[in-house]
Amino acid sequence: MTDAPLLSSLKTLRTQAGLTQADLAERVGVTRKTINTVENGVFIPSTVLALKLARALSTTVEGLFQLPD
Amino acid sequence: MTTASPGEIAERAQRRRNRMLWLAPMLFFIWQGAFFSSYAAPHTPLRTVELVSLGSHLFLALVLLFLLATGGGWRHGKVVRALLDDEATRAHRAQAYAAGFWALALCALALYAAAPFVQLATGEIAHILLSVAVAVPALRFVMLERRADRD
Numbered sequence: 001m002t003d004a005p006l007l008s009s010l011k012t013l014r015t016q017a018g019l020t021q022a023d024l025a026e027r028v029g030v031t032r033k034t035i036n037t038v039e040n041g042v043f044i045p046s047t048v049l050a051l052k053l054a055r056a057l058s059t060t061v062e063g064l065f066q067l068p069d
Numbered sequence: 070m071t072t073a074s075p076g077e078i079a080e081r082a083q084r085r086r087n088r089m090l091w092l093a094p095m096l097f098f099i100w101q102g103a104f105f106s107s108y109a110a111p112h113t114p115l116r117t118v119e120l121v122s123l124g125s126h127l128f129l130a131l132v133l134l135f136l137l138a139t140g141g142g143w144r145h146g147k148v149v150r151a152l153l154d155d156e157a158t159r160a161h162r163a164q165a166y167a168a169g170f171w172a173l174a175l176c177a178l179a180l181y182a183a184a185p186f187v188q189l190a191t192g193e194i195a196h197i198l199l200s201v202a203v204a205v206p207a208l209r210f211v212m213l214e215r216r217a218d219r220d
Contacts, residue, residue, distance in 0.1 A: 022076055022077075025076055026074060026075075026076045029151070029152070029155075030152065030155040030156060030157070031076065031079055031080060031083065031152050031153075031155050031157070031158075032076065032080060033080075033083070033157055033158075033214070033217045033218050034155050034156055034157035034158075034217075036217060036218065036219075037157050037217045038157075042216070042217060043156075043157050043160060043217070045156065046156060049156055
């Protein structure tokens with residue numbers, strides 16, 4: 001559900017890490033569909049999921065998601 | 070032979086759930102036609118065929134509501150069930166419930182407005198409201214789930 005625009009670097013960082021959506025989904029304990037919706041900006045993840053994603057990609061939440069200026 | 074990961078099992082179960090939640094509301098609407106053609110003039114006591122029809126409708130409604138509420142995957146383990154009810158699924162469910170609420174409110178409003186002109190039995194009203202309460206959230210949920218799967 002998109003309440004406010006959120007810029008996401010998830011797809012870039014995931015591909016840089018050589019992971020598929022399914023690989024990342026397995027690492028953070030969600031389905032591939034959830035990763036897909038986060039990458040497409042359709043779904044804004046919870047704080048917990050954002051932290052899990054950041055940890056799985058060895059980055060910070062701010063490195064993954066940014067608010068537009 | 071390779072064993073499927075929980076993610077792969079969940080994805081397959083998710084597709085099955087979507088098919089079920091897509092087909093069943095269609096069945097509901099077909100049923101609706103059959104119900105109103107045979108039950109339009111209710112007679113007491115109900116015939117066996119009507120009792121079976123009403124019972125099956127109620128049973129299917131309960132199964133669908135349970136499937137929608139729990140996420141399904143009942144024959145799978147805890148891990149797969151958790152994946153079938155992950156964050157995006159819960160968000161889709163919340164949106165589906167909201168759509169169901171508005172559809173139900175509009176349906177009740179329409180029935181209220183039609184009341185002085187059309188005579189409807191309690192059973193018929195319950196049948197209409199239950200069908201809307203089940204079919205609209207189910208269809209909305211499937212729409213959102215399918216859209217989420219697209220790249």
